[in-house]
Amino acid sequence: MSEIPADLRYTAEHEWVKEQGDGVVRVGITAYAAEALGDVVFVSLPAVGARVSAGEACGEVESTKSVSDLYAPADGEIVAVNETLDSTPESVNTDPYGEGWMYDLRLSDGAAPAAMLDAEGYSAILD
Amino acid sequence: MTTEDLNTDDTGASGRPGLRTSPLHERHVALGAKLADFGGWSMPIEYAGGGVVAEHTAVRERVGVFDVSHLGKARVAGPGAADFVNRCFTNDLRRVGPGRAQYTMCLDKSGGVVDDLIQYLVGDDEVFLIPNAANTARVVELLRAAAPEGITVTDEHDRYGVIAVQGTRSDEVLKSLGLPVGHDYMSFVQAEWEGEPVIVCRTGYTGERGYELLPRWASAPRLWDALLTAVQDEGGLPCGLGARDTLRTEMGYPLHGNDLGPDITPVMAGAAWAVGWDKDTFWGKGAVAAQRAAKESRLMRGLVATGRGIPRAHCAVLSGSEVVGEVTSGTFSPTRKQGIALALLDRSVAVGDEVVIDVRGREIPAEVVKPPFVEVSVRED
Numbered sequence: 001m002s003e004i005p006a007d008l009r010y011t012a013e014h015e016w017v018k019e020q021g022d023g024v025v026r027v028g029i030t031a032y033a034a035e036a037l038g039d040v041v042f043v044s045l046p047a048v049g050a051r052v053s054a055g056e057a058c059g060e061v062e063s064t065k066s067v068s069d070l071y072a073p074a075d076g077e078i079v080a081v082n083e084t085l086d087s088t089p090e091s092v093n094t095d096p097y098g099e100g101w102m103y104d105l106r107l108s109d110g111a112a113p114a115a116m117l118d119a120e121g122y123s124a125i126l127d
Numbered sequence: 128m129t130t131e132d133l134n135t136d137d138t139g140a141s142g143r144p145g146l147r148t149s150p151l152h153e154r155h156v157a158l159g160a161k162l163a164d165f166g167g168w169s170m171p172i173e174y175a176g177g178g179v180v181a182e183h184t185a186v187r188e189r190v191g192v193f194d195v196s197h198l199g200k201a202r203v204a205g206p207g208a209a210d211f212v213n214r215c216f217t218n219d220l221r222r223v224g225p226g227r228a229q230y231t232m233c234l235d236k237s238g239g240v241v242d243d244l245i246q247y248l249v250g251d252d253e254v255f256l257i258p259n260a261a262n263t264a265r266v267v268e269l270l271r272a273a274a275p276e277g278i279t280v281t282d283e284h285d286r287y288g289v290i291a292v293q294g295t296r297s298d299e300v301l302k303s304l305g306l307p308v309g310h311d312y313m314s315f316v317q318a319e320w321e322g323e324p325v326i327v328c329r330t331g332y333t334g335e336r337g338y339e340l341l342p343r344w345a346s347a348p349r350l351w352d353a354l355l356t357a358v359q360d361e362g363g364l365p366c367g368l369g370a371r372d373t374l375r376t377e378m379g380y381p382l383h384g385n386d387l388g389p390d391i392t393p394v395m396a397g398a399a400w401a402v403g404w405d406k407d408t409f410w411g412k413g414a415v416a417a418q419r420a421a422k423e424s425r426l427m428r429g430l431v432a433t434g435r436g437i438p439r440a441h442c443a444v445l446s447g448s449e450v451v452g453e454v455t456s457g458t459f460s461p462t463r464k465q466g467i468a469l470a471l472l473d474r475s476v477a478v479g480d481e482v483v484i485d486v487r488g489r490e491i492p493a494e495v496v497k498p499p500f501v502e503v504s505v506r507e508d
Contacts, residue, residue: 014128029128036133038161038173038369039180041459042437042466044489060487061128062437064179064459065172065369067487068128086435093178125130 002031005097010122013071016097017116020104027073028101029061029092032126037063040092045070045081045103052076052105059102061092070102073116080104149196150288150347154355158365165368166260168197173367182370183461186333187501190294190363192354193371195339196347198289199244199263201256203270205278212246212254215273215410217393219403225250228313228330230401232393233258233266234411238418239389240396242266243381245330247315257289259383269410287326288347292354293337293374295504296361301327301338303357304350308338312506320350332371334378334505376458379429379469379498385440386427386455386469394419395471397427425452425471429498430484432466436491443485444470444493451476454484460500466491467500 008016014033018026034040042062052058052072059070081103085091092100117125146169149155155162159175171194173179185191203212213220218231225248233241242262247255258266263284270280292300298308307316307327315328323346331337342350355365372382381387387396392415399419403409418424432438438457443450452472460467468484472495476482480495 012130014130014133033128033133037128039178041180041461042435044436062459064373064461066132067437067439068132070128090180 002035003097004030004032004119004123006119008097009116009118011071011073011116012125015071015073017073023107024079024104025073025107026101026104027070028096029070030122031096033068034093034096034100037061037066037068039064040089043085043089043092043102045085046078048078048081050078052078072105074105075108076105077108078103079106147197149194150344151194151196151351154348154351155194160367163368165197166262168260170194170197171367172369174365177364177366179367179369179373180461182364182366183373185362185364186294186335186366186370186374187462188294190292190296190300190358190361191366191370192300192351192358192363193291193293193366193368194288194351195291195368195371196288197260199256199258199260199266200283200287200289200341201258201263201267201270202281202283203254203256203274203278204252204281206252208252208254208278209248209250211274211278212270213403213406214408215270216244216246217402217409217411218246219406220246220248220254222403223248223313226314226316228315228328232387232398232401233269234393234409234415235389236411236414238392238394238411238414240383240387240391240393241269243383243387243398247328262383285344287341288344288350289339289341290347290351290354291331291337291339292358293331293333293366294335294363296363297335297337299361300354300357300363303360304353306340309508323350325350331505332380333374334380334499334501334503335374336504336507373458373461376456376467376469377460377462377499377501378503379500381427381469382456391455391471392418392424395424395426423474425473427455428470428472428476428478429496429500430454430457430468430470430482430493431463431496431500432468432484432491432493433481434492436484436486436489437466438468438470438484438486438491438493442468442487444472445483445485445490446476446480451482462501466493468493469498
């Protein structure tokens with residue numbers, strides 16, 4: 001069973017969300033997703049400043065064999081992206097909850113990540 | 128991403144219902160392989176602790192061992208069997224002698240490719256065939272329907288396993304088992320290992336020096352165990368069909384179903400070299416000869432993405448605003464660390480031209496090249 005840190009929240013789309021304070025959340029993909037995709041060789045992220053809506057496809061993660069969309073977990077504005085993934089996309093496999101983070105999202109006023117799961121809830125959908 | 132994106136089939140030892148399994152299936156499960164459907168067979172894509180990039184690199188730099196037992200095996204035997212096969216498939220078996228293998232194609236009447244396969248000339252009265260897994264039954268059926276009295280066509284799909292050892296250290300691996308090495312590219316030797324027969328072919332689908340071994344089905348697991356140990360001793364890895372695909376794409380080798388098929392003839396695929404144009408007859412000759420003379424069809428070219436992105440099959444290729452072709456296979460090249468593709472392009476597009484690949488709405492610039500995308504060492508003595 002892949003690692004599912006207890007201090008993160010999760011979406012059914014295999015993304016993790018971490019509170020950064022000041023209404024900003026960090027978003028990445030789970031170890032389960034990274035493992036299932038295989039070697040990640042290319043990550044396409046939204047532009048800093050882009051506004052996204054919950055559920056909107058806002059990026060892509062490609063492995064040697066397939067491509068998958070990234071979905072925004074909530075309404076908001078992209079305030080930072082992990083540019084090191086340009087040169088080291090393999091961080092998504094080796095450290096999905098750390099060096100392999102994708103982007104920071106400033107939540108719109110009153111927006112809260114919808115339908116978020118805790119570690120236990122996410123673990124349950126993998127069974 | 129959705130769970131459907133991640134539909135890797137982690138079936139247990141039993142495999143998924145309806146899929147056939149290799150004689151090495153339990154070995155793959157024990158090695159933590161991710162399994163997927165290849166032509167109706169549950170086969171490893173990659174192994175735990177490896178992954179496509181590491182497995183690919185092992186083959187390019189050292190050695191890897193692959194299970195390709197899903198490949199078909201069929202035997203055509205009887206008086207004049209070689210002449211009969213030569214009247215059916217494209218390549219000219221008279222170009223090679225007994226003990227030699229040859230790449231060939233089975234065409235339909237309109238020149239479409241039913242299958243591409245390797246034919247092994249055992250002698251005038253016997254030819255052994257390795258078709259693609261999904262096409263074996265069809266090839267056997269077509270041959271049987273055409274075979275004259277006295278010539279038998281036998282489907283031997285589950286009579287042999289197929290294990291490929293590929294990479295510069297392949298000779299060391301085979302030598303450590305006492306198996307023959309160093310025979311010419313595209314030749315084969317009947318050998319014995321621990322009292323069991325094994326055919327050792329100097330063939331492969333990676334562009335590296337290597338061999339494909341055909342043990343009997345029941346002795347495949349023991350041979351695999353011995354080869355895997357030897358490969359690991361040489362710093363190599365067990366490799367799945369994911370790495371096999373990136374390796375063959377870097378070589379520009381076509382894959383049936385992507386780069387060859389009912390609508391992609393040998394003339395279009397750049398495989399005219401595998402057609403015996405001087406032969407009196409072969410299936411589909413009229414259609415492909417006419418297409419070759421007309422010089423109008425699209426042609427297979429290589430594309431190297433000069434921008435960031437990975438082309439995939441069916442992406443449109445544009446020159447200016449005009450669609451000039453379509454990607455048939457695309458992937459990330461672990462060797463070059465960029466996107467590469469095979470694409471069918473209009474004849475107006477030349478090698479060296481700059482084009483644009485429409486990758487899901489993003490425009491990726493690319494250069495038209497002649498494959499292979501990497502250096503070739505497959506034929507070296």
